[in-house]
Amino acid sequence: MTKILQRNLYREVADRVGDLIEHGELAPGERISEKQLCERFGVSRTPLREALKVLAAEGLIELLPNRGARVVKLTxxxxxxxxxxxxxxxxxxxxxxxxxxxxxxxxxxxxxxxxxxxxxxxxxxxxxxxxxxxxxxxxxxxxxxxxxxxxxxxxxxxxxxxxxxxxxxxxxxxxxxxxxxxxxxxxxxxxxxxxxxxxxxxxxxxxxxxxxxxxxxxxxxxxxxxx
Amino acid sequence: MTKILQRNLYREVADRVGDLIEHGELAPGERISEKQLCERFGVSRTPLREALKVLAAEGLIELLPNRGARVVKLTxxxxxxxxxxxxxxxxxxxxxxxxxxxxxxxxxxxxxxxxxxxxxxxxxxxxxxxxxxxxxxxxxxxxxxxxxxxxxxxxxxxxxxxxxxxxxxxxxxxxxxxxxxxxxxxxxxxxxxxxxxxxxxxxxxxxxxxxxxxxxxxxxxxxxxxx
DNA sequence: TTCGCTAAATTTGCATTCATAATTACTTTT
DNA sequence: AAAAGTAATTATGAATGCAAATTTAGCGAA
Incomplete structure (x- = not known):
């Protein structure tokens, strides 16, 4: 009984951004540019922004209102x-x-x-x-x-x-x-x-x-x- | 040093949907209609959908691909x-x-x-x-x-x-x-x-x-x- | 009546567009 | 030249529009 795995664009994007963070390609504290990532993954801003919300809820990034997303700094x-x-x-x-x-x-x-x-x-x-x-x-x-x-x-x-x-x-x-x-x-x-x-x-x-x-x-x- | 609280529409909506779930106005297992909630809160689908993603990450609802959101059944x-x-x-x-x-x-x-x-x-x-x-x-x-x-x-x-x-x-x-x-x-x-x-x-x-x-x-x- | 198939209607997923806030660049003043 | 204020640019927040999938309704055959 394996878990049903949803293959939505936003989930895919969230995973890949997570990988970028894990491998240090997105530096801690670095501002995450929506446009840049959109172009990188070839998706529109909607699924990307949904992914960012999820990643924030998972504690990997933090969302500053009107000021974009940042990779959480690990102290x-x-x-x-x-x-x-x-x-x-x-x-x-x-x-x-x-x-x-x-x-x-x-x-x-x-x-x-x-x-x-x-x-x-x-x-x-x-x-x-x-x-x-x-x-x-x-x-x-x-x-x-x-x-x-x-x-x-x-x-x-x-x-x-x-x-x-x-x-x-x-x-x-x-x-x-x-x-x-x-x-x-x-x-x-x-x-x-x-x-x-x-x-x-x-x-x-x-x-x-x-x-x-x-x-x-x-x-x-x-x-x-x-x- | 109080936490900076972001007042985004999606966060507001997420909180209010959370309240609906807490008070049983959204029944467990019930399918959550995006349109219905949009009209109820007077917001467009974008922030609502972002809120649903967050609530899913928080474990209150579950998202079935192409089949909408459901309130998690508490067994x-x-x-x-x-x-x-x-x-x-x-x-x-x-x-x-x-x-x-x-x-x-x-x-x-x-x-x-x-x-x-x-x-x-x-x-x-x-x-x-x-x-x-x-x-x-x-x-x-x-x-x-x-x-x-x-x-x-x-x-x-x-x-x-x-x-x-x-x-x-x-x-x-x-x-x-x-x-x-x-x-x-x-x-x-x-x-x-x-x-x-x-x-x-x-x-x-x-x-x-x-x-x-x-x-x-x-x-x-x-x-x-x-x- | 029940089962299965097909088509309409609804709903979701994603892209695009518009509005607003933040950042940057530039000009002006001291 | 440095600082401050203002305009231009860019980025984010939210709404709308369109395509694809799902659900519902209707129809016909067993």
Whole structure:
């Protein structure tokens, strides 16, 4: 039962503008020219403006009345706040997953976990990351809470463009692996409280503030919106 | 520093359509006629359609391609899921508030709490509810996490139209009051873990599934979206 | 009567056009 | 030359118009 995906022009445009933001082609704080984007995508202003409204509601851009759209500037605080939230949501997903997960879902996650451990042994970082992502997504899916999933993916979208240095240290990696061992144990024991705790802490580790400082432009006041 | 509030037609329309949904004037699952709403508000289709896009992004309505907009049907499961999420967010707000709250904010909440207890003694339900809401909002504000606040108010919007019977029983009320006593204690002790726990459990109590069953129409499949 | 097909009417999606606000460029004044 | 005020330009906000899809109504056959 896959979600019905609507292919409207405005949705298409919103996705593509989102990509531009993610890949930094639209700079943070930069004023988004409607005309320019219209020409780029070959659409009229109507669907483009609808797309901008949606992106604003999703938190990727902000709309200043009569003054156009701007890409939201990600400050360190904003990223930190978003990660705090995502950690809480991951925690909840773990708790719910423990209560609701089916045996087939569980064994699928176990298989993913074992595969991932193999990748760790081989030091195959790319494969490890992929399996890792799949595990977290599977737990989220097993939580069987659509609102939660929707909100998580929205938050994830917002910080997607932050690409902190991916040079995982050995120590860091070992720690993450240890987390995952504890995770699968808690999940198989249906220890919801414990899995929740692990997942909350686990995500916090992912956000290394030190590396972050260099990536995000400035942490000054978001905008001098008032005249 | 109040948020700059944009007064665009589309935002105005979105708010008013939101009100219509909240007050049940637009029935769940009902097809929303663009023309009808345009005439009602005296605006053209452009801002109305933009408003619908935003409302869809906010989760109040859903847009079917070429088939118009529908008010999202709230099933018992969806409401339950939303409350689970809100509970997690309230918990997080408590944890963060403990870490970040200032003394002046704290004493303001203490004052609110004491006032609320007075209303409880007098059995002034309306005043009690108002103070209660203010306390929760204050904690949320003290958490100093804008993303969290935004998400919480969005979720709260979604379930606003669910008005379960407000006949608070004595026992129930006493329990809530007890929760609040524990809350203010934990907050003053800056016991973040404990306050988080209390807030998570507290909200769960608010959602009485028994009373809910009668209010929400049906809990059948959300929609037969596929042909 | 019920089912299926076809055509009219309605509704949605998008482009274009008009009005208004903001920005830029230019002129004038000190 | 710098600052300030004004006109020209550009961008945004909203309304209208047109094409395509969907829904509704009407008709005929089983």
């Amino acid at each position: 360190v605080k904003k990223i930190k706040d978003t990660y705090d939230l995502m950690a809480a949501l991951e925690g909840l997903s773990g708790e719910l997953a423990c209560q609701r997960i089916s045996d087939t879902e569980l064994s699928a996650i176990r298989a993913l976990h074992d595969r991932m451990m193999g990748y760790y042994q081989e030091r195959d970082l790319a494969a490890y990351f992929k399996a890792n992502r799949q595990i977290h997504e599977s737990i989220l899916a097993a939580s069987d809470n659509e609102v939660l999933q929707e909100m998580y993916s929205n938050l994830s979208q917002r910080v997607k463009r932050v690409r902190y240095s991916k040079k995982m240290t050995e120590k860091f990696w070992a720690h993450a692996v240890k987390d995952h061992e504890a995770m699968i144990t808690a999940l198989e024991q249906r220890d919801s409280h414990r899995l929740g705790q692990i997942l909350r802490d686990h995500l916090c580790n992912k956000l290394d503030l030190a590396t972050l400082e260099g990536v995000v432009a400035f942490d000054d006041e978001p905008e001098a919106a008032n005249s | 018992v499961k969806k409401i339950k899921d939303t409350y689970d999420l809100m509970a997690a967010l309230e918990g997080l707000s408590g944890e963060l508030a403990c870490q970040r709250i200032s003394d002046t904010e704290l004493s303001a909440i203490r004052a609110l709490h004491d006032r609320m207890m007075g209303y409880y003694q007098e059995r002034d339900l309306a005043a009690y509810f108002k103070a209660n809401r203010q306390i929760h909002e204050s904690i949320l504000a003290a958490s100093d996490n804008e993303v969290l606040q935004e998400m919480y108010s969005n979720l709260s919007q979604r379930v606003k139209r669910v008005r379960y019977s407000k006949k608070m029983t004595e026992k129930f009320w006493a329990h809530a009051v007890k929760d609040h006593e524990a809350m203010i204690t934990a907050l003053e002790q800056r016991d973040s873990h404990r306050l988080g726990q209390i807030l998570r459990d507290h909200l769960c109590n608010k959602l009485d599934l028994a009373t809910l069953e009668g209010v929400v129409a049906f809990d059948d499949e959300p929609e037969a979206a596929n042909s």
